[in-house]
Amino acid sequence: MTVLQRETGRRVLFREIRANGPVARIDLAARSGLSRATVTGLTADLLRAGLIEEVARDGGDAAPARGRPRVDLKIRGAARLVAGLRIGTDSLSLVLLDFGGARLAELEQPMTGEALTAEALAKRIAAALETLAQRAGRAVGEISGLGVAVAGVVDAVRGLVHWSPSLTGRNVEFAQILADHLGMPAFVDNDANLVALAESLFGLARGRSDFLVVTIESGVGLGLFIGGRPYRGTRGCGAEFGHVKVELDGAPCRCGQRGCLEAYVADYALAREAAALPAGAIPGAMDDPATAVLAAARDGNRAARRILDRAGQVFAMGLANLVNLFDPSLIILAGERMPLDHLYDDPVLERMQALTTRTDRPPPEIRVHKWGDLMWARGAGAFALDEVANIALAALDGTA
Amino acid sequence: MTVLQRETGRRVLFREIRANGPVARIDLAARSGLSRATVTGLTADLLRAGLIEEVARDGGDAAPARGRPRVDLKIRGAARLVAGLRIGTDSLSLVLLDFGGARLAELEQPMTGEALTAEALAKRIAAALETLAQRAGRAVGEISGLGVAVAGVVDAVRGLVHWSPSLTGRNVEFAQILADHLGMPAFVDNDANLVALAESLFGLARGRSDFLVVTIESGVGLGLFIGGRPYRGTRGCGAEFGHVKVELDGAPCRCGQRGCLEAYVADYALAREAAALPAGAIPGAMDDPATAVLAAARDGNRAARRILDRAGQVFAMGLANLVNLFDPSLIILAGERMPLDHLYDDPVLERMQALTTRTDRPPPEIRVHKWGDLMWARGAGAFALDEVANIALAALDGTA
Numbered sequence: 026m027t028v029l030q031r032e033t034g035r036r037v038l039f040r041e042i043r044a045n046g047p048v049a050r051i052d053l054a055a056r057s058g059l060s061r062a063t064v065t066g067l068t069a070d071l072l073r074a075g076l077i078e079e080v081a082r083d084g085g086d087a088a089p090a091r092g093r094p095r096v097d098l099k100i101r102g103a104a105r106l107v108a109g110l111r112i113g114t115d116s117l118s119l120v121l122l123d124f125g126g127a128r129l130a131e132l133e134q135p136m137t138g139e140a141l142t143a144e145a146l147a148k149r150i151a152a153a154l155e156t157l158a159q160r161a162g163r164a165v166g167e168i169s170g171l172g173v174a175v176a177g178v179v180d181a182v183r184g185l186v187h188w189s190p191s192l193t194g195r196n197v198e199f200a201q202i203l204a205d206h207l208g209m210p211a212f213v214d215n216d217a218n219l220v221a222l223a224e225s226l227f228g229l230a231r232g233r234s235d236f237l238v239v240t241i242e243s244g245v246g247l248g249l250f251i252g253g254r255p256y257r258g259t260r261g262c263g264a265e266f267g268h269v270k271v272e273l274d275g276a277p278c279r280c281g282q283r284g285c286l287e288a289y290v291a292d293y294a295l296a297r298e299a300a301a302l303p304a305g306a307i308p309g310a311m312d313d314p315a316t317a318v319l320a321a322a323r324d325g326n327r328a329a330r331r332i333l334d335r336a337g338q339v340f341a342m343g344l345a346n347l348v349n350l351f352d353p354s355l356i357i358l359a360g361e362r363m364p365l366d367h368l369y370d371d372p373v374l375e376r377m378q379a380l381t382t383r384t385d386r387p388p389p390e391i392r393v394h395k396w397g398d399l400m401w402a403r404g405a406g407a408f409a410l411d412e413v414a415n416i417a418l419a420a421l422d423g424t425a
Numbered sequence: 426m427t428v429l430q431r432e433t434g435r436r437v438l439f440r441e442i443r444a445n446g447p448v449a450r451i452d453l454a455a456r457s458g459l460s461r462a463t464v465t466g467l468t469a470d471l472l473r474a475g476l477i478e479e480v481a482r483d484g485g486d487a488a489p490a491r492g493r494p495r496v497d498l499k500i501r502g503a504a505r506l507v508a509g510l511r512i513g514t515d516s517l518s519l520v521l522l523d524f525g526g527a528r529l530a531e532l533e534q535p536m537t538g539e540a541l542t543a544e545a546l547a548k549r550i551a552a553a554l555e556t557l558a559q560r561a562g563r564a565v566g567e568i569s570g571l572g573v574a575v576a577g578v579v580d581a582v583r584g585l586v587h588w589s590p591s592l593t594g595r596n597v598e599f600a601q602i603l604a605d606h607l608g609m610p611a612f613v614d615n616d617a618n619l620v621a622l623a624e625s626l627f628g629l630a631r632g633r634s635d636f637l638v639v640t641i642e643s644g645v646g647l648g649l650f651i652g653g654r655p656y657r658g659t660r661g662c663g664a665e666f667g668h669v670k671v672e673l674d675g676a677p678c679r680c681g682q683r684g685c686l687e688a689y690v691a692d693y694a695l696a697r698e699a700a701a702l703p704a705g706a707i708p709g710a711m712d713d714p715a716t717a718v719l720a721a722a723r724d725g726n727r728a729a730r731r732i733l734d735r736a737g738q739v740f741a742m743g744l745a746n747l748v749n750l751f752d753p754s755l756i757i758l759a760g761e762r763m764p765l766d767h768l769y770d771d772p773v774l775e776r777m778q779a780l781t782t783r784t785d786r787p788p789p790e791i792r793v794h795k796w797g798d799l800m801w802a803r804g805a806g807a808f809a810l811d812e813v814a815n816i817a818l819a820a821l822d823g824t825a
Contacts, residue, residue, distance in 0.1 A: 027458055027459070027460050029458035030458055030459070030460070033458065058427060058429035058430055058433065059427070059430070060427050060430070235658075235659045247750075251651060251652075251656065252651075252652060256651070257752070258635075258751060258752020258753070259635045259752055259753055259754040259789075264750055264752075265749040265750065265752075266749075266750065268749055269746045269749050269750065270742045270745060270746055270780055271671075271673070272672065272673075273671070273672075273738055273739060273742055282779075282780065284742075338673055339673060342670045342673055342684075345670060346669045346670055346746070347750075349665040349666075349668055349669050350647075350664055350665065350666065350669065350747075350750065351658060352657070352658020352659055352664075352665075353658070353659055354659040379682075380670055380682065389659075
């Protein structure tokens with residue numbers, strides 16, 4: 026075998042073990058198409074490096090009368106420690122994971138919602154990591170890498186944040202700045218992409234190779250999985266669903282353009298619509314207009330109801346366009362708390378079906394997944410696990 | 426090596442030889458990551474099966490003083506014969522290709538533009554194939570497979586046409602019906618997908634793994650390449666760009682829905698706009714309104730110019746949305762004759778750039794490729810080459 030074949034083979038086996046472990050060598054051979062001898066050789070490399078470990082098969086046969094006891098292979102949790110961070114509009118959420126993905130500690134800290142410089146944010150994150158490590162009785166220096174989920178337009182390959190509501194600058198080399206401040210590699214991606222990764226590893230999309238996740242909070246995000254991998258476009262920043270245009274020269278968006286989907290469905294869109302109504306049409310709209318619209322609609326206020334109906338119609342149109350373009354088998358509508366859950370109402374989903382191109386085949390499955398900030402952080406942690414594993418596997422060939 | 430490894434290895438090498446041949450074994454080893462011994466063994470299988478052949482390296486060194494002369498490997502053109510067919514609105518276009526992709530004959534036959542039953546269309550195609558084969562001095566029975574490009578919503582994996590302007594029925598098992606009538610396997614795909622395949626093999630996208638092709642004739646199509654392969658969605662019918670919705674409850678489309686992109690930019694959209702104007706506003710609009718609008722706009726007629734401007738604005742918005750979602754490095758705007766070439770004017774492309782999310786990175790490259798019906802047929806032929814090669818390679822393992 027060439028070095029490249031060995032390296033590729035180890036990656037394939039490591040992924041299989043992560044996805045399906047504990048798993049027997051013979052099953053790894055069947056799943057990977059590699060010969061049993063090759064599997065034995067390559068997993069020996071992984072065992073020697075301490076990245077995986079053998080475990081007695083639980084629930085299986087007793088030790089056979091002759092020969093070695095049956096063992097499976099699994100990721101060795103103690104091999105590495107990684108952290109996942111979600112930078113939300115009003116909080117930092119962190120998880121500490123072992124190499125097997127088990128949660129060792131978690132932490133949530135409030136944020137003011139203001140954009141910060143990358144350096145100021147890095148300082149906040151360094152302090153939060155200290156607290157997180159302490160909670161698990163570990164030191165920050167033991168952490169092998171940090172995955173970071175941030176809203177905005179992110180080039181994940183280069184760790185570059187083109188724009189984010191959390192950062193004051195544009196085109197910030199955020200991964201590099203974090204690595205310099207924290208003394209560990211940092212991996213930055215758009216938060217919706219990392220929700221998709223989390224859904225694929227821990228959530229509703231396990232075993233699905235092609236699906237999409239639409240996230241809704243104050244903005245709208247999209248995470249795409251194509252062929253079993255996150256799809257990030259050719260410049261690392263695809264899938265800008267929130268800024269897809271739904272009306273020619275339409276409503277102004279906070280991104281500076283007009284007619285974006287977000288400009289019709291986000292909380293600031295509701296506030297804009299409420300401001301256009303006569304004073305008093307929606308009670309409390311002067312103070313916190315978006316919340317007032319949501320509350321008034323729940324109380325049966327017609328003007329508020331019309332605002333939400335229109336937002337739902339535009340959202341349905343956006344979702345239908347995703348179905349027309351990507352033809353996914355599964356769409357997950359995800360978000361923390363989901364104040365905008367009128368967007369997930371049955372009439373919206375029915376309208377979406379009506380707007381997709383008819384093929385007389387079943388429409389994609391749609392599932393709603395309400396989760397908290399910590400699930401976003403867990404997605405970021407999964408990204409770090411993947412990247413730290415790649416570093417560990419690449420290092421093997423120097424020694425093998 | 427396992428059977429699976431041999432099979433995968435042969436496929437990888439065959440693809441490399443197709444893409445880069447004539448090519449030396451040592452270069453195949455470098456490109457594929459397979460060892461030289463493995464390359465020698467697997468290419469021997471392909472040589473024995475007559476799928477590839479050795480050729481003396483042209484332009485290289487003279488035969489070395491000692492040892493065998495240097496040889497490269499290439500696809501053996503005589504190995505198989507395939508045909509490609511494009512079913513257009515007003516013509517059938519066919520090409521006959523050898524296994525290396527060389528054109529042996531071509532044929533274009535007029536069609537009435539009316540939808541036909543699958544059986545009636547199959548009879549027309551059978552007759553056209555006879556003529557095509559005769560032109561090359563071959564028999565239809567020698568053809569190993571037919572690739573078919575058709576407009577509409579197609580499940581390429583199952584050869585099922587959900588809907589097409591060329592067919593009277595819905596959900597037609599078109600590949601099976603053609604195979605039954607023609608006595609050869611048929612492979613049916615959406616025409617825009619096959620244009621993308623042709624661009625990747627013969628056209629402007631050689632060596633690109635992620636790009637998209639937008640086709641414009643009477644309708645609008647999209648072919649997507651992601652990760653070096655056509656992207657067809659999970660049900661085989663993704664990328665319905667023409668029926669992406671650009672306006673809530675907008676203009677009626679011939680697909681039966683409202684607000685589709687096609688309903689603003691296609692020829693029937695121009696006709697609808699012209700019909701809404703006062704009589705005489707556009708000369709000749711009573712007879713052939715779309716052509717009249719295009720001619721009047723060229724002559725400086727303001728009303729006609731406004732109709733085209735609006736179509737261009739909507740088209741720019743649709744293109745910008747594709748860039749926002751897919752982040753491609755290359756967009757090819759392709760079509761035969763392209764009567765609607767106002768859609769490719771600079772103002773439209775500038776507007777598109779203005780509507781994409783700003784990342785301070787270079788925008789995708791945009792290239793316009795005007796080609797004739799025969800290039801569409803060649804894309805269909807490339808599809809047949811791919812599928813016939815898969816059949817030939819799969820058959821090898823019974824004998825190896």
